[in-house]
Amino acid sequence: MAALAPTPLSKHPLSSSPKIFDSRVQSGEIQPTQFRFLASFRSNTGVRLKASAEPPALTRCDKPESLVEMESGCDLFDELKNRFLSFKSQKYMENSEHYQALSKGQAPKFMVIACADSRVCPSNILGFEPGEAFTVRNVANMVPTFESGPSETNAALEFAVNTLEVENILIVGHSCCSGIRALMSLQDEADSSSFIRSWVIVGKNAKLSTKASASNLDFDQQCTHCEKASINNSLLNLLTYPWIEEKVKKGVLSLHGGYYDFVDCTFEKWTLDYKGSITDGKNRAVVKDRSFWC
Numbered sequence: 001m002a003a004l005a006p007t008p009l010s011k012h013p014l015s016s017s018p019k020i021f022d023s024r025v026q027s028g029e030i031q032p033t034q035f036r037f038l039a040s041f042r043s044n045t046g047v048r049l050k051a052s053a054e055p056p057a058l059t060r061c062d063k064p065e066s067l068v069e070m071e072s073g074c075d076l077f078d079e080l081k082n083r084f085l086s087f088k089s090q091k092y093m094e095n096s097e098h099y100q101a102l103s104k105g106q107a108p109k110f111m112v113i114a115c116a117d118s119r120v121c122p123s124n125i126l127g128f129e130p131g132e133a134f135t136v137r138n139v140a141n142m143v144p145t146f147e148s149g150p151s152e153t154n155a156a157l158e159f160a161v162n163t164l165e166v167e168n169i170l171i172v173g174h175s176c177c178s179g180i181r182a183l184m185s186l187q188d189e190a191d192s193s194s195f196i197r198s199w200v201i202v203g204k205n206a207k208l209s210t211k212a213s214a215s216n217l218d219f220d221q222q223c224t225h226c227e228k229a230s231i232n233n234s235l236l237n238l239l240t241y242p243w244i245e246e247k248v249k250k251g252v253l254s255l256h257g258g259y260y261d262f263v264d265c266t267f268e269k270w271t272l273d274y275k276g277s278i279t280d281g282k283n284r285a286v287v288k289d290r291s292f293w294c
């Protein structure tokens, strides 16, 4: 059993190569593709209006697909089409009974809260199959407190915990998280001109604890420290929801943290050991069952 604190980072592998974006993004290599992609949709106003007025038209994939190809000069949707047909023939059709059963309902044992980052899809790295994990992804895999009011994250939590009755909530953080870097870079916390700033401030306590305990590290190492501290902050925030705390106390719901380092391809997992009130300074939340997968 150990105190709820991030793993020491004195020899963290990211210390020598910390970057938010990879070199291709920094050089602008990816952006033109994104802009072309967006431009093709923005210029297809007629298509969008037609699709809105006639939903069935969306099932005729020939026209939108060919327009994207013609106007963008790329075949992104050809690739997606191939992947979908491959999924259909290799997974769906071969497990059709399973998929038919899923049409009746779902009973996942996990709710997963992961970052929206394109590099860290939890189903991809942990092998969740359809029906196994109710998943919400947001910037920096954060959970706001109960008092923060409604958000898509706590709406998903309410459904997963109270309706689906999941047995585990797993928060998955990751290396090189742009959202955490935005949090750590925040100068004026009152600045609400950015949706990103307004969101990542959810992790304010993780930033404060990082600044307090890791001030001797350089900024990139502090960001890595905060990536883990923020997971713990969100685990504690989960306990501010009365219906979550009640189930955790009863032992029917477990809260877990996970940290995926995609530079080294390692995964660290731990479980919250909670029996008392987090508002009582004498009862510290601790972690148990920490394991390191490499």
Ligand SMILES: [Zn+2]
Binding pocket: 115, 116, 117, 139, 140, 141, 174, 176, 177, 178, 179, 180
């Ligand atoms: Zn992230």
